[in-house]
Amino acid sequence: MSHIPVSVIVAAGGSPDDFHACLESLRPTLGMRDEVVCVLPADRPELRTELRGQDWLRVIEGTGDVPWADGVAATRHPVVVLVDGDVVLSAHWLDPVLEAFGDPAVVAAGPRCQHSYGPQQTDLPDAAMTNPAAFKAYAREWRQAHRGEMTDVDRLGPVCVAIRRDALAIAGGATPDLPYAELAEQGRIVIAQASLVAHVASPACGLRLPDPPADAPLxxxxxxxxxxxxxxxxxxxxxxxxxxxxxxxxxxxxxxxxxxxxxxxxxxxxxxxxxxxxxxxxxxxxxxxxxxxxxxxxxxxxxxxxxxxxxxxxxxxxxxxxxxxxxxxxxxxxxxxxxxxxxxxxxxxxxxxxxxxxxxxxxxxxxxxxxxxxxxxxxxxxxxxxxxxxxxxDKAARNLRLATLAADDLNGLNAVGNLARSQLSSHHYDDAIATAKRGLTEATERMQKVLFLKVLADAYIAQNRLDDANAAVEELRDTATAEFTVGEHEIKLRFAEGNYERALEIIAELPESGANDLLYGVGRGRFANVEIEALSRLDRLHEAAEVLRDALRDGRVAIPVARMAQVLGAADGSLAEVAELLPRESVRGLLFSIAEAPPEAADELLEALWRRYPGEPTVLTLAARVGRQVPLIRAMEWSARLRQHGFPDRCTLLALSEDVRRTPRERTLAAAIALEMFHDEAALPLLNDALTDVPDEQSAAVLDEIRILAPRVSASIELADA
Structure with missing residues (x-):
């Protein structure tokens, strides 16, 4: 097959034998009008020997870390073909790649390639790599099996690719990883599935960047x-x-x-x-x-x-x-x-x-x-x-959208696994089940199968399809190697079945710490929330409270703050215990839970933390957020503390007065008190807005309250109305 004339740029690299093999495999695949430039880095003089007598190509000296840039500047054809110097090419590999450019919308195309990242990547069997003849035979069968197949992708790798010169220039020129995001904005990027090359990927590969200088930041x-x-x-x-x-x-x-x-x-x-x-x-x-x-x-x-x-x-x-x-x-x-x-x-x-x-x-x-x-x-x-x-x-929706796009970009199981996980975390359980089943039919590696079985088990439990969940857990038991991988799902399953005693037994049997098959660190402590709930449902209320207290002493926030109040209250305790039990270095983790608690519980715990750690900035930060939701008298207290410690811009009274979820009366009083107590002019427009929203039938009563809580502000209002 003849093809359009192209400029081939070879980045000299690899061992001398690898580089020699690359040149030997490249030459027979070229057309009569193709030009070839080899970019030789200054620190690889031993490769120059392999270029002697190679009068079919031109050698130029590399001037920087990106050999492609030197080669593009030294060539002329509208399509440039970038080839790493330790790639072994198959017969006719170039023809399907260049065939893609028959579509003027295509800006870049590449072959399937061993040892390259992204959708180009393919794993060749060991038998195909025993010698050049074996690779050529495998590549020939591959070409016949995939003849005419083109796949749109969002990017290619850096090892072997053809790009339109004008599109590359618009994208800003060649970079170490090549500017695929900018290229994709201009047109299609495709894989010519019939083309197959093998990348040796030696440590001396010409595309590797040099280490930064010794005086660079660590x-x-x-x-x-x-x-x-x-x-x-x-x-x-x-x-x-x-x-x-x-x-x-x-x-x-x-x-x-x-x-x-x-x-x-x-x-x-x-x-x-x-x-x-x-x-x-x-x-x-x-x-x-x-x-x-x-x-x-x-x-x-x-x-x-x-x-x-x-x-x-x-x-x-x-x-x-x-x-x-x-x-x-x-x-x-x-x-x-x-x-x-x-x-x-x-x-x-x-x-x-x-x-x-x-x-x-x-x-x-x-x-x-x-x-x-x-x-x-x-x-x-x-x-x-x-x-x-x-x-x-909005992480669940964002992750689902990106996972869907990624699955469209790539046909690899990593993308399918990410999609299944995102569907599960965004509560699209039927979709997660379908995707996990698809992944199981394609998975060849144990860890891939573990991931899809874990998704299946969780999705079935979420849907209360407990027979299906049991089947998934049993299959997981036959596949996984780490005790935690099965244990964490069986605990959730037994709890969902109402078999609380068995869930507690499994928790007690687990080691204190370890990792599951996917390298998630887990331990008995991770299941403190299940243990607390199982004990509570068995009316072992004091035991549940002790598990919670032990978790707090270890610095773990096992359950939400509102639930803590219930568990401790049922055992004659209170939220104040949390502030006493939790180590100071773990307070920050607790504060994330406080932000999600009902205002009354959040305020109670923040007050306990304030008494233990007065002036703690992280407590003040959360108080500023919670303060707009608490009763007015508490908002006044937190406002005073925030201002005393240098946070007037986070005043809870101001936040309350502009929160449309609070009543006009509450907003008016909050703004009036801020103006009265702190002389904060920022409260004035908020006061005016809130007063406007007070219903006529409530105006007199609200004004009476202002006279008591903010007499100077009341006088100003009455003077303005006179």
């Missing part, structure tokens, strides 16, 4: 944010003792997020959002200078040992570390608390972040997982899955 903290003013200050304050620089990439905040980030000394990039977490995180990383990078969310607070973490980065040999993430209220909105271990700390030059949702840290060239090691001293305290944060950020 650690950059990288965040993407939008409207995070309520949580960002705590996050940034905690990061100061760990990171050398903080880069905050804002995706369009409308509150004080950007201002707060700058106040904390962060480098702020005012960027954009394209419904893709992986893209946004890579845009943030592009502005980092550190040898290492830590991916952090705004609702996470570093709670580990900064000195130990920095020593591990300085002297360790790994490319990345697992970070312990302690989730309040469980993961993805489940009750209780949970711990997951996730590779968030990595050598910046080695890694990329990929995925529209539930993104992953990967080798930035091959897409493979990096070599991870546990770092117990690196702990993030995460509040993002509390119900309140979920409502504020």
């Amino acid at each position: 650690l950059s903290a990288s965040l993407i944010v939008k409207d995070e003013e309520d949580v960002l200050p705590r996050c940034l304050t905690a990061l100061r003792k760990l990171a050398d620089e903080i880069v905050v990439y804002d995706t369009g905040s409308s509150d004080r997020t950007v201002e707060i980030a700058r106040e904390h000394g962060a480098t702020v990039i005012e960027g954009f959002w394209n419904d893709h977490f992986g893209d946004a995180r890579m845009r943030s990383l592009a502005h980092c200078r550190g040898r290492w990078a830590l991916w952090v969310d705004a609702d996470e607070v570093f709670a580990g040992d900064a000195r130990a973490v920095r020593e591990a980065m300085q002297y360790g040999e790994r490319s990345s570390f697992f970070v312990t993430i302690d989730n309040h209220e469980g993961h993805e909105g489940r009750a209780g608390s949970s711990t997951i271990y996730y590779p968030r700390l990595f050598r910046r030059a080695h890694a990329g972040i990929y995925g529209r949702l539930h993104e992953q840290v990967i080798d930035r060239v091959t897409g493979r997982p990096l070599s991870h090691e546990m770092l117990p001293d690196m702990v993030l305290d995460h509040s993002g899955y509390t119900p309140l944060r979920g409502v504020i950020k």
Whole structure:
């Protein structure tokens, strides 16, 4: 098959043998009018030997970290084909790729490729990689099986791809990862399924970025944010003792997020959002200078040992570390608390972040997982899955939308797994069941099967389809290897069946700590909420209260504040115990639960915390939020405390007076008291608005109350009316 003339750019790399094999496999696939440029990096003189006598290509010296940029500048054809120097190409591989450009809407196309991230990626069987002849035979059968197939995707990898030159220029030119988001705005990106290439992906691959210089900062903290003013200050304050620089990439905040980030000394990039977490995180990383990078969310607070973490980065040999993430209220909105271990700390030059949702840290060239090691001293305290944060950020709906888009982008099981999880957490149980069943039919790896069975079990329990849930749990028992994986679902199932005694027995049989098959850290303590409820339903009320007290002593907030009041009250206790039992370092976690409690319970517990920790800023922060909902006399007390400690802008009286959910009478009195007690002129327009809303038949009575509570304001009102 003949094809349009193209400019082929080869990034010299790999071992000399790998590079030689690449050139040998490339030459027979070229057309008469194709031009080939090989970009030779300055630090690889040994590869020059392989270029002797290769008069069918032109050699240029690399000038930077992106060989594609040098090659594009030195060539002329409208379509450029970018090939890494340790890729082995199959016969006719180029023809299906270039056939895609028969559609003028196509801006980029690529083959299926071993060891490349994204939808191009494919795993070749060992038998196909024993020798060149075996690969060629496998590729020939592949080509025949997929002839004419084109798949639209949202991106390709960096290893082997063809791009229209004009589209690449409009997208800003070649970058290490290639600007696929900008290319996708211009037209279609497709995979030519009939084309197959093999990437050796050696450590000397020409697409690998050099390590930053020795005098570069040790650690950059990288965040993407939008409207995070309520949580960002705590996050940034905690990061100061760990990171050398903080880069905050804002995706369009409308509150004080950007201002707060700058106040904390962060480098702020005012960027954009394209419904893709992986893209946004890579845009943030592009502005980092550190040898290492830590991916952090705004609702996470570093709670580990900064000195130990920095020593591990300085002297360790790994490319990345697992970070312990302690989730309040469980993961993805489940009750209780949970711990997951996730590779968030990595050598910046080695890694990329990929995925529209539930993104992953990967080798930035091959897409493979990096070599991870546990770092117990690196702990993030995460509040993002509390119900309140979920409502504020609408996470369930957002995740479902992004997971659906991701499943459309990719046909891989990771995307299917994310979709099933998102459907479950957004309560689309029938959809979650259908997606999990689909995943089970396609899954080949044990961990994939475990994920889909866990989704099935939870979805069936949520629908009270307990026979189906039992079947899923039994299949999970045959598949999983970790005791916790089955135990956590069986506990929920027995509780749903009303078999509270058996649920308690299973909890008692579990180890104190461990991890399930998906590397979520779990332990007996995670099931304190179930234990409390099971004991309560068995009328073992004092035992239930003791389990709650033990959890509080351990720093765990096992159940909502309102439920705490009931459990402790049934055992002759009170919420005041919570403030006494909970260690000070765990108070912040409790405050997330207080924000979601009924105002009366929240106020009672905040008062107890205030008495124990007077002046505590986190208590004041929550009091400011809760204060607009409490009775007027309590709003006055919290207003005085907030102003005394330097927070006049969070005055609960002002907040109450502008809250349309409160009665006109309450709003009027709140504004009048703020004006009387604190001489705060900000109360004046609020007072006028509230007075206007007071019904005529209540005006006299409200004015009488103002005379008693705010006599000077009352006199001003009467003078104005005279």
